[in-house]
Amino acid sequence: MKIQNSFRLLTVSDYSRLKPFFNPLKYPLAIYSLSSLIAWNNELNPTYYTMEDNLLLLMTAGTLPEYPKCRCLLLPLSPFREVTPPELAELARRHCLSTFCFIPESYVEHFGLSSIRTLFSLTEQPDYSDYIYLKKDLTELQGKRYLKKRNHINYFRRIFLETGRTTIEALSPVNIPDTLLFLDRWCAKDSRCNPETDPNLGQESQAARLMLENLELLEARGIAIRIDGEVCAFGIVTSLTDKIKVLNFEKAYSHIRGLYQFLDRECACRLFEDVEFINKESDMGIPGLAGSKKSYFPVNRVRSYKLSLLNGKRN
Structure with missing residues (x-):
């Protein structure tokens, strides 16, 4: 699978560099634990990242049947702010990645269904509810x-x-x-x-x-x-x-x-x-x-x- 040039594979050595983006973390889904992301990173479920404009972008490219059958982005992380739905849409277009996965319900509630549904279709992932x-x-x-x-x-x-x-x-x-x-x-x-x-x-x-x-x-x-x-x-x-x-x-x-x-x-x-x-x-x-x-x-x-x-x- 071809990965965008700006993304690099997440490894153990990236922990200290990326830790500030996870502190403080607002999202209660376990997938947003940096330690867990690194531990679960493997050939069947690789995770990649890139940084731009004080944002950390994480991309999964899992091939397991249980995972979305496409590359997808997680919510971008910033130590300073949350990223709005219009910003998500712009990031998706810029990186030619149309899907965001593992979006916690707190994000949906914070920005509201109406603001999200003007830009995205929304589908629950019940198998990945914590x-x-x-x-x-x-x-x-x-x-x-x-x-x-x-x-x-x-x-x-x-x-x-x-x-x-x-x-x-x-x-x-x-x-x-x-x-x-x-x-x-x-x-x-x-x-x-x-x-x-x-x-x-x-x-x-x-x-x-x-x-x-x-x-x-x-x-x-x-x-x-x-x-x-x-x-x-x-x-x-x-x-x-x-x-x-x-x-x-x-x-x-x-x-x-x-x-x-x-x-x-x-x-x-x-x-x-x-x-x-x-x-x-x-x-x-x-x-x-x-x-x-x-x-x-x-x-x-x-x-x-x-x-x-x-x-x-x-x-």
Whole structure:
């Protein structure tokens, strides 16, 4: 696929240079986490960027069936202002890219449907609407609706934690090699962990590895859980807005009862101390993943939209 000359491939080395465009960030969709964008950047889902007039332009060129079957721009980012719909239209024409993807509903509400629909057609992307939770809900797990979660956690605590078999550690250069070894073993237990077998799960494992290998550089935080000295679970969090952080990755051995629920609660308690809300990203239209996310009772879904320039040039 030919890419406009002004765009370059996003890499880990771009993090410090591009960070000012994401601070402060107003958009609550997890895709606007710079750390996550870099981690998920791969051959199947490449992301490119360019800068002009104090704006950062990001372009996805994904080839996955679940992604829009064209190159598309994300909302331009600026440390100073939001970009108006007429400016979006002008950028689209200038770069011969007629589509903007992953437009959060807050942008649509701010500028209004009427101002957007004079320039673009608007289509919801339901598979990429993020799940938002109250941190308090996931740390306390109060009420009947969380009874099963608490039962699993209590079992795990009784068998593994209270007997001294379990330790919880902040991710650091000291334990990242063991965590990467766990990720390899976790993938070995699931044939879908190959991008050719299951593009979504395969790409996720690649993204988690890149995040682990560059944890400090990407300013991510995480925890690892050891059972009998071996890492058996980990979680990684990155920043998004002043009220929301993203739980980007959670991996645990599924055959250990209660481990996943215990990990989820420990992540909520230890990694979100300075925010009100937890973003657990979208379900990408995967039924099993959707069921898991709904079982924690989100307080909101952040809708994602696609804007297509009216009378625009097709990609």
